[in-house]
Amino acid sequence: MITFDSCKTLEPHHNLNNAQIRSTGNNVDLLLEKIAKSFDNKPVLKGIDLSIEQHEFVAVLGKSGCGKSTLLRILGGLEQPDSGRILKAGKSYQADKTRVLFQEPRLLPWLNLLDNVTLALPDRWNKEKSRKMAHDILLKVDLQDQINSWPSYLSGGQKQRVALARALISTPQILAMDEPFSALDALTRFNMQHLLEQVWIENGFTVILVTHDVGEAILLADRVVLIEEGIITQNIAIDFPRPRKVRCHTLNDLENDLLDQLLKIKAA
């Protein structure tokens, strides 16, 4: 169970190491160059430039309709950009090691939890091995008692945890998340945020999290970027040690600053 207590058991030195690696700043893994995309001649993304390091946690903010989901869908290979290019470790980017976690869990209602999770593993794998792995990962998201249930028996938070388990079992290099927790109640969301932070620290993938929630972005991300009018207008590093406390003063100040900036755009 990912309780409030277990969140405190994260190893802080592990994070500090990561922070040190990141602070060198020349470790770019994923490079987005002038990504542009229009729908029906209406430009949505007008030239996104973004460089992301390996194992970085980037939060993407922006007002509704600014193209956040479109950017994620491009990263997930679900949409092709009209122009611009993406490089991964200097080579042309392939989306096959990227997993997208959508706002809805998108589980297959006709498969039980175990089968929903093993779906992400190659079909040719040994069945026993797949089931063992799925079982372990469902244990991690605290659903080991329901492995044989159908998704319709689960609550929203539980479903989203299965979706997370399914994304994790396929060992992604990049986890792209589109407001994955926005439909959850505050307490469940809090637990999910900590679960995400924990698995991110343990597994070393890159996270790109689209969110509406400035607090969530500051709580989790190494860097927050803001999309406005189809380009990135803010790119703010959040250099706070982890684990971060929701009600910490400095975090609150930062949250207020960011909110002010966001409100300014919306007013303009």
Next chain:
Amino acid sequence: MTLLSIFYRNRAGWFLPAGILFLWEIAVYTNFISMRFMPSPSSVALAAMQKILSGELFIAICISATRAFSGLLIGGLSGFGLGVLNGISHNFRAYTDTTLQMIRNIPHVALIPLVIIWFGINENAKIFLVALGVFFPIYANTLLGIQSVDPHLLEMGFVYRLSRFQQFFKIMIPGALPSILIGLRYALGVMWLTLIIAETISTSAGLGYMTMQAREFLRIDIVVLIICIYALLGKLADSIVRFFERRLLAWHPSFQLERVS
């Protein structure tokens, strides 16, 4: 769940038919209804006994059921195949769907004169008519089912790099299954109806033939018996599909509610 327990669960529903049978028996017995127009339930039961013991009924049912299910197999499989093909391939649908929708508007029993010219009055004629009748409900519902598979799930399949084979068998077919089974149940109704009409018009064996003979010999009890047999066969086929529905769609929220209640 045994047949008996189903019967017991619906016991309230059986009062009315039992009462009607009882009143009917009395009405015939007291000559309120003439034996010439309507046989009494007991005489129908007696006719059933005779026909069962002589083995005639069993053979007739086998012959008719073989026709029905051959037609269902041929029409159903081709309807399913075309439905899947048109559901998956936009191009294929663009070329074939309009044609199919036009043919669909012809009532298939209207083709009986043509069918007799083409096939004569042998088995093929009846199987052809049944196949034609069941084709459209299964085609239309399969197509609808495949088209209404949640595109979000297909997108998920893409993100997880499922093979086309997996996309088809793990997402499309299960997603379309509720609709396909509805089509199948509807097709079964069409199947019996078509068979009855086809058998009544031209035949030399089977249930329809038995009815026509009984009519010539004014054995009205046998006529009513066979009407009842048709009803029973229809009900049986429907129950089988419902059984599969409950097994295959157990994941479906509406079937879970049914189980709880």
